[in-house]
Amino acid sequence: MSTLIIDDIEIQVQKKKIKNIYLRVKAPQGGVQVSAPKNMNDEAIKMFVISKISWIKKHQEKYKNQPKQCKREYVSGESVYVFGGKYALELVYSNRCNDVKINGDKLILQVRERSTIERRANVLNEWYRENIKREIPKLLEKWQKIIGVTAEEWGVKNMKTRWGTCNVRDKRIWLNLQLAKKHPKCLEYVVVHELVHLLEKSHNNIFIGYMDKFLPNWRKIKKELNAFIDD
Numbered sequence: 001m002s003t004l005i006i007d008d009i010e011i012q013v014q015k016k017k018i019k020n021i022y023l024r025v026k027a028p029q030g031g032v033q034v035s036a037p038k039n040m041n042d043e044a045i046k047m048f049v050i051s052k053i054s055w056i057k058k059h060q061e062k063y064k065n066q067p068k069q070c071k072r073e074y075v076s077g078e079s080v081y082v083f084g085g086k087y088a089l090e091l092v093y094s095n096r097c098n099d100v101k102i103n104g105d106k107l108i109l110q111v112r113e114r115s116t117i118e119r120r121a122n123v124l125n126e127w128y129r130e131n132i133k134r135e136i137p138k139l140l141e142k143w144q145k146i147i148g149v150t151a152e153e154w155g156v157k158n159m160k161t162r163w164g165t166c167n168v169r170d171k172r173i174w175l176n177l178q179l180a181k182k183h184p185k186c187l188e189y190v191v192v193h194e195l196v197h198l199l200e201k202s203h204n205n206i207f208i209g210y211m212d213k214f215l216p217n218w219r220k221i222k223k224e225l226n227a228f229i230d231d
């Protein structure tokens with residue numbers, strides 16, 4: 001592995017037993033890596049990278065604009081969010097059943113010893129799911145009356161890219177499990193947004209007009225909702 005610096009960009013160069021040269025901009029920080037054939041000389045590699053510099057910058061920009069996500073391990077001391085409140089996670093081992101409890105500013109995650117990160121994530125996610133499922137019916141009851149529509153069906157799904165979805169034809173609403181980490185007004189905003197879709201399918205001026213009417217501060221909530229994505 002060697003390093004090239006072009007236009008203030010650090011590029012890791014790795015020579016391998018391959019036929020073609022290729023380039024990657026890696027998540028999450030936009031590090032640049034070039035894999036080149038063993039017999040390719042440094043000058044040719046440099047020329048290749050220079051020819052790709054605008055492509056590299058474009059992709060690095062993409063990562064720069066993404067909120068930082070640090071990998072969770074679900075161990076004591078990590079911060080976890082529940083409806084906008086910040087809690088310090090406390091991992092407790094027990095051979096009894098898995099459990100999640102809030103105690104003051106602590107969130108106690110009780111799992112079996114030697115549980116994997118995935119298992120701990122699942123236990124916490126299921127707890128988030130129970131919590132958010134308890135809140136949604138109240139919001140639906142309130143807003144269906146105000147907006148004058150009815151969702152035939154609703155559910156909670158862990159989604160990567162959307163806060164909610166609405167199938168207008170089937171009048172079915174999905175809400176993102178991740179909303180259980182956000183302030184309750186964020187969940188309320190998404191519920192209103194999806195219900196308004198039952199009046200207007202697309203995000204046009206009519207849709208925005210309804211949002212302004214029903215939830216005048218929706219823009220502020222939307223901004224807050226998208227400010228930080230915590231996985």
Ligand SMILES: [Zn+2]
Pocket residue numbers: 193197203
């Ligand atoms: Zn929408």
